[in-house]
Amino acid sequence: xxxxxxxxxxxxxxxxxxxxxxxxxxxxxxxxxxxxxxxxxxxxxxxxxxxxxxxxxxxxxxxxxxxxxxxxxxxxxxxxxxxxxxxxxxxxxxxxxxx
Amino acid sequence: xxxxxxxxxxxxxxxxxxxxxxxxxxxxxxxxxxxxxxxxxxxxxxxxxxxxxxxxxxxxxxxxxxxxxxxxxxxxxxxxxxxxxxxxxxxxxxxxxxxxxxxxxxxxxxxxxxxxxxxxxxxxxxxxxxxxxxxxxxxxxxxxxxxxxxxxxxxxxxxxxxxxxxxxxxxxxxxxxxxxxxxxxxxxxxxxxxxxxxxxxxxxxxxxxxxxxxxxxxxxxxxxxxxxxxxxxxxxxxxxxxxxxxxxxxxxxxxxxxxxxxxxxxxxxxxxxxxxxxxxxxxxxxxxxxxxxxxxxxxxxxxxxxxxxxxxxxxxxxxxxxxxxxxxxxxxxxxxxxxxxxxxxxxxxxxxxxxxxxxxxxxxxxxxxxxxxxxxxxxxxxxxxxxxxxxxxxxxxxxxxxxxxxxxxxxxxxxxxxxxxxxxxxxxxxxxxxxxxxxxxxxxxxxxxxxxxxxxxxxxxxxxxxxxxxxxxxxxxxxxxxxxxxxxxxxxxxxxxxxxxxxxxxxxxxxxxxxxxxxxxxxxxxxxxxxxxxxxxxxxxxxxxxxxxxxxxxxxxxxxxxxxxxxxxxxxxxxxxxxxxxxxxxxxxxxxxxxxxxxxxxxxxxxxxxxxxxxxxxxxxxxxxx
Numbered sequence: 208x209x210x211x212x213x214x215x216x217x218x219x220x221x222x223x224x225x226x227x228x229x230x231x232x233x234x235x236x237x238x239x240x241x242x243x244x245x246x247x248x249x250x251x252x253x254x255x256x257x258x259x260x261x262x263x264x265x266x267x268x269x270x271x272x273x274x275x276x277x278x279x280x281x282x283x284x285x286x287x288x289x290x291x292x293x294x295x296x297x298x299x300x301x302x303x304x305x306x
Numbered sequence: 307x308x309x310x311x312x313x314x315x316x317x318x319x320x321x322x323x324x325x326x327x328x329x330x331x332x333x334x335x336x337x338x339x340x341x342x343x344x345x346x347x348x349x350x351x352x353x354x355x356x357x358x359x360x361x362x363x364x365x366x367x368x369x370x371x372x373x374x375x376x377x378x379x380x381x382x383x384x385x386x387x388x389x390x391x392x393x394x395x396x397x398x399x400x401x402x403x404x405x406x407x408x409x410x411x412x413x414x415x416x417x418x419x420x421x422x423x424x425x426x427x428x429x430x431x432x433x434x435x436x437x438x439x440x441x442x443x444x445x446x447x448x449x450x451x452x453x454x455x456x457x458x459x460x461x462x463x464x465x466x467x468x469x470x471x472x473x474x475x476x477x478x479x480x481x482x483x484x485x486x487x488x489x490x491x492x493x494x495x496x497x498x499x500x501x502x503x504x505x506x507x508x509x510x511x512x513x514x515x516x517x518x519x520x521x522x523x524x525x526x527x528x529x530x531x532x533x534x535x536x537x538x539x540x541x542x543x544x545x546x547x548x549x550x551x552x553x554x555x556x557x558x559x560x561x562x563x564x565x566x567x568x569x570x571x572x573x574x575x576x577x578x579x580x581x582x583x584x585x586x587x588x589x590x591x592x593x594x595x596x597x598x599x600x601x602x603x604x605x606x607x608x609x610x611x612x613x614x615x616x617x618x619x620x621x622x623x624x625x626x627x628x629x630x631x632x633x634x635x636x637x638x639x640x641x642x643x644x645x646x647x648x649x650x651x652x653x654x655x656x657x658x659x660x661x662x663x664x665x666x667x668x669x670x671x672x673x674x675x676x677x678x679x680x681x682x683x684x685x686x687x688x689x690x691x692x693x694x695x696x697x698x699x700x701x702x703x704x705x706x707x708x709x710x711x712x713x714x715x716x717x718x719x720x721x722x723x724x725x726x727x728x729x730x731x732x733x734x735x736x737x738x739x740x741x742x743x744x745x746x747x748x749x750x751x752x753x754x755x756x757x758x759x760x761x762x763x764x765x766x767x768x769x770x771x772x773x774x775x776x777x778x779x780x781x782x783x784x785x786x787x788x789x790x791x792x793x794x795x796x797x798x799x800x801x802x803x804x805x806x807x808x809x810x811x812x813x814x815x816x817x818x819x820x821x822x823x824x825x826x827x828x829x830x831x832x833x834x835x836x837x838x839x840x841x842x843x844x845x846x847x848x849x850x851x852x853x854x855x856x857x858x859x860x861x862x863x864x865x866x867x868x869x870x871x872x873x874x875x876x877x878x879x880x881x882x883x884x885x886x887x888x889x890x891x892x893x894x895x896x897x898x899x900x901x902x903x904x905x906x907x908x909x910x911x912x913x914x915x916x917x918x919x920x921x922x923x924x925x926x927x928x929x930x931x932x
Contacts, residue, residue: 225920228916229913229916229917229920232913298912298913299911299912299913301910301912302909302910302911302912303910
């Protein structure tokens with residue numbers, strides 16, 4: 208398969224994730240969109256790794272997965288707390304620092 | 307030995323000054339008076355040595371400033387002139403120190419007072435002994451400092467502090483003249499040493515610009531220190547200090563420093579006739595103006611202060627007409643009788659518990675017999691009645707003035723009439739008729755203790771007989787003072803070209819005039835018992851002019867003080883508040899303002915942040931690709 212297909216696919220996934228982050232107000236969906244963006248990047252790393260016959264791209268993928276897992280753990284914890292105080296996970300409610 | 311003369315008072319100053327909280331009054335008195343007395347004894351020995359051998363004593367303690375082009379030694383010179391001054395300074399200082407033990411006995415600042423007094427004596431001796439202008443300048447500044455400290459001695463009173471500041475600032479103006487004159491002398495002659503300067507100056511033509519400028523600048527210094535017009539207003543205000551200070555610093559010694567300085571620089575002054583004329587004119591105008599003010603003063607010390615200014619004016623007239631011996635003679639006798647007048651006034655003030663207004667005195671003759679007697683002697687002496695000391699010295703100046711310029715003599719004659727009048731006015735109002743103070747004061751009236759009256763009596767004797775050192779030739783004397791000072795003033799040849807009959811007429815007219823004025827004062831203030839009106843009484847314009855001291859203070863206020871205040875206010879309001887503060891506050895305000903504007907971007911809306919972030923990343927990427 209030519210490399211171009213991978214690039215197009217991962218770009219599509221990235222843009223979908225990006226739009227999701229921008230338009231969605233549900234924090235959980237925003238999280239999922241972020242994961243989508245990260246994984247689109249992972250896909251591209253893996254594709255280029257094979258294309259260049261170089262393993263460091265795949266190592267990068269592992270790194271990103273680790274970071275993403277940690278981030279999700281922290282993020283979900285925050286979400287739980289937010290829900291407990293606000294009874295909602297609408298991100299537009301998280302503007303109390305402004306006042 | 308000679309070096310000990312100034313060092314002894316310095317030592318005493320250090321001991322008292324450094325231990326003023328530990329040392330007791332008794333020890334202070336002994337130390338302060340003892341060291342000054344020892345200085346007096348040493349001065350007397352030096353005086354006798356100079357007198358008998360006719361050789362000047364010159365010693366150099368150490369090389370002070372030594373560079374290739376400029377060298378100044380820390381050196382002393384005792385010639386007849388400084389020997390005479392030494393005797394006056396140490397002798398009068400000693401008597402006033404003794405008097406002060408009694409006068410200041412109840413003052414909590416007793417030790418402080420004596421340490422300042424000793425520092426003053428030290429500075430004055432440096433001034434007198436210095437063998438170059440720089441040494442003289444050190445003493446000059448030192449006495450100025452002590453004058454400031456002692457005028458403001460009772461520093462809890464704001465008026466006294468202001469008087470001290472006024473004296474100091476006015477002296478600074480004069481000192482600037484002295485300093486510039488010194489620079490000019492150094493630039494011209496390459497030295498500040500008296501001997502070198504005078505011998506080099508002799509080769510300059512009479513009236514050369516550089517000598518005239520140098521002498522005029524030095525004279526400005528003398529104007530400040532000796533309270534001549536236009537810088538005389540500090541001296542009457544200086545009466546804020548304790549009375550012994552007025553007697554020592556502001557009558558007998560410090561204020562005569564200007565006269566001494568000019569007499570010392572006589573060799574260059576005779577080469578500058580223009581300056582001599584200026585000195586004579588300033589002197590006579592000061593003498594007259596101060597005398598007119600003194601007539602209407604009602605504060606016992608203020609009368610004496612203006613009288614001092616007036617008598618200093620006389621001395622400058624003497625210098626200006628070339629009668630250097632006469633000026634020094636008047637300086638000597640004036641030191642005796644004016645110190646005596648001040649001390650006697652102090653005795654009166656002491657007895658009255660601080661009252662200085664002569665309208666509230668009167669009749670003190672009964673209560674203070676010794677003070678009355680010595681005051682009477684000093685008053686006769688200053689009025690110029692023979693054979694008291696003031697007669698001879700004042701007469702010598704007037705006779706020389708007559709030979710030089712009739713107008714100056716006429717004004718001087720008129721001034722001497724005023725002197726006799728205001729001094730006897732003071733005497734009658736203070737001591738005769740009935741007491742006008744409160745009955746409580748009357749109850750407490752007492753003659754001063756012996757420690758105060760004995761110095762008074764000694765000074766009275768000196769005022770009485772002080773004239774014998776300068777009996778003029780027409781009276782069969784040989785003028786011992788002139789002979790003694792001749793080595794210093796030799797080049798002038800102060801011989802008079804007046805016939806003996808003219809001289810007799812001059813003397814007779816001055817004495818007769820003085821007697822008439824005394825009788826006038828007696829009729830007015832004794833027989834008719836006129837008491838000066840309260841300050842608020844309306845007066846005619848000319849009298850008001852005299853009472854208001856010729857409005858000199860007011861003129862200074864308008865011309866100098868007000869503009870300076872205005873300028874300071876202007877700088878404060880415009881430069882300080884608007885520009886400097888404005889700049890500093892401006893930066894602060896700028897930060898606050900920017901913050902206020904930028905905070906609108908912090909909406910708290912996460913969607914907005916994210917969009918902004920994405921757009922920014924897109925923009926950066928686009929920018930990098932282009």
